[in-house]
Amino acid sequence: VSQGCYDIVVIGAGPSGAVASSLLADYGYNVLVLEKEHFPRFSIGESLLPQSMEFLERAGMLQAVIEAGFQYKNGAAFSRGSEYDCFDFRQKFSSGWGTTYQVQRERFDKILADCASAHGVDVRYGQTVVAINSTTEGVQVDVASQDGSLFQVKAKFILDGSGFGRVLPRLMQLEKASTLASRVSLFTHVADNISDSGFDRNKILITVHPDHPAVWYWLIPFSNGRASVGVVLPRELFSTIDGSESEILQRFIAESAMLNDFLVNAEFDTRVGIIDGYSCDVESLYGDNFTLLGNAGEFLDPVFSSGVTIALKSASLAADVVHRQLQGLEPDWQTEYSDPLMQGVNTFRAFVEGWYDGRLQDVIFATDKSDQVKDMISSILAGYAWDIKNPYVRVPSRLTTLAELCRQ
Ligand code: FAD
Numbered sequence: 001v002s003q004g005c006y007d008i009v010v011i012g013a014g015p016s017g018a019v020a021s022s023l024l025a026d027y028g029y030n031v032l033v034l035e036k037e038h039f040p041r042f043s044i045g046e047s048l049l050p051q052s053m054e055f056l057e058r059a060g061m062l063q064a065v066i067e068a069g070f071q072y073k074n075g076a077a078f079s080r081g082s083e084y085d086c087f088d089f090r091q092k093f094s095s096g097w098g099t100t101y102q103v104q105r106e107r108f109d110k111i112l113a114d115c116a117s118a119h120g121v122d123v124r125y126g127q128t129v130v131a132i133n134s135t136t137e138g139v140q141v142d143v144a145s146q147d148g149s150l151f152q153v154k155a156k157f158i159l160d161g162s163g164f165g166r167v168l169p170r171l172m173q174l175e176k177a178s179t180l181a182s183r184v185s186l187f188t189h190v191a192d193n194i195s196d197s198g199f200d201r202n203k204i205l206i207t208v209h210p211d212h213p214a215v216w217y218w219l220i221p222f223s224n225g226r227a228s229v230g231v232v233l234p235r236e237l238f239s240t241i242d243g244s245e246s247e248i249l250q251r252f253i254a255e256s257a258m259l260n261d262f263l264v265n266a267e268f269d270t271r272v273g274i275i276d277g278y279s280c281d282v283e284s285l286y287g288d289n290f291t292l293l294g295n296a297g298e299f300l301d302p303v304f305s306s307g308v309t310i311a312l313k314s315a316s317l318a319a320d321v322v323h324r325q326l327q328g329l330e331p332d333w334q335t336e337y338s339d340p341l342m343q344g345v346n347t348f349r350a351f352v353e354g355w356y357d358g359r360l361q362d363v364i365f366a367t368d369k370s371d372q373v374k375d376m377i378s379s380i381l382a383g384y385a386w387d388i389k390n391p392y393v394r395v396p397s398r399l400t401t402l403a404e405l406c407r408q
Pocket of ligand 1: 011012013014015016017034035036037043044045046047048049127128129130161162163164165166167185230275278293294295296301302304305306307308309311
């Protein structure tokens with residue numbers, strides 16, 4: 001059964017789908033978002049970066065996010081044994097927002113999707129995209145509705161914002177293995193009951209395991225006395241460990257003295273979630289009448305909280321290129337979308353690689369970094385990974401020389 005024609009169909013109402021659809025509705029297009037779940041729904045990825053504020057602002061969603069009362073965030077703190085350093089994102093090389101929020105994604109994503117609706121996007125929940133076919137005029141999309149019915153919609157263009165659903169990469173055989181090692185993450189929400197004044201609620205805390213440099217934890221406080229806590233570990237290590245997911249997470253937390261002290265009175269009242277092998281990649285971010293947004297394209301690693309920022313950057317870039325395409329301007333998706341997006345993704349990739357091989361950890365924990373270098377690193381940690389004026393964005397391999405200097 002055919003149920004209508006749209007200019008654009010977007011798969012998924014997560015951050016990338018909400019922002020892309022909203023910007024395209026602002027351009028005057030008739031946009032349909034098909035979302036498998038009902039919102040609010042849980043999602044991992046709760047610490048935003050200041051760079052993301054620019055994209056929320058452009059999409060007309062920033063006021064709603066500010067008014068929601070999320071936890072204010074002004075930086076990132078890092079601990080490794082007795083070493084500790086923090087980056088205040090207001091002190092950074094690039095211009096732009098220096099603060100942001102740590103958000104419960106069920107609320108955050110609903111706010112963004114509701115903003116998209118308010119901009120005129122037709123957002124439909126409980127609708128799963130199951131197939132697509134290219135046609136001479138665009139695409140035909142097969143949808144399985146939660147009521148058991150199947151229907152089709154037609155569009156001139158389709159954007160995939162399905163995140164780990166990876167709808168178009170799977171349907172179009174675009175999936176490619178990530179070059180990053182396979183890692184597992186265990187996480188939960190707690191009533192944190194942190195009274196220690198040494199804990200800065202305005203920052204994410206990233207802690208390195210005392211014996212395993214490749215194992216690290218996040219502690220992301222929320223504004224309601226709760227916090228998200230998670231551990232990331234190499235797949236080979238995880239597969240040697242016995243116990244339930246909850247036991248493993250709590251055992252790892254107990255092994256870090258600082259984290260254990262902070263969470264000594266925490267109530268572990270929520271189920272522990274697991275994501276096994278989260279890194280993924282694709283052969284191409286675009287093709288005839290389609291493009292991939294956010295996690296439906298490449299996902300690197302959660303260590304720098306870059307996922308939502310990359311998702312929103314991709315949405316912001318893609319909306320403009322789709323607009324040019326639908327105006328008949330025949331944009332070059334490689335140079336107008338893929339290359340500019342990958343510039344920042346590759347900066348984060350270099351930092352993720354540097355984190356796991358120890359170079360970046362040694363830079364972060366070096367006590368004698370110059371203020372200038374610290375500001376440049378702070379900028380990238382704040383999400384300004386596309387600012388090529390920053391020498392560590394222009395040539396990310398400079399990190400190697402910097403690490404050598406820090407180790408002397
Ligand atoms: P998503 O937010 O995943 O949204 C995709 C939507 O598509 C979902 O609502 C889904 O229901 C829908 N969908 C899926 N399949 C279909 C279908 N067939 N039909 C219709 N709808 C469909 N990022 C950060 O910025 N900060 C962090 O602190 C952070 N921590 C992370 C920790 C871990 C362990 C992991 C794995 C990731 C983390 N991330 C973090 C990354 C972040 O979760 C993602 O990058 C971000 O959610 C991507 O947004 P998106 O819009 O691309 O996709």
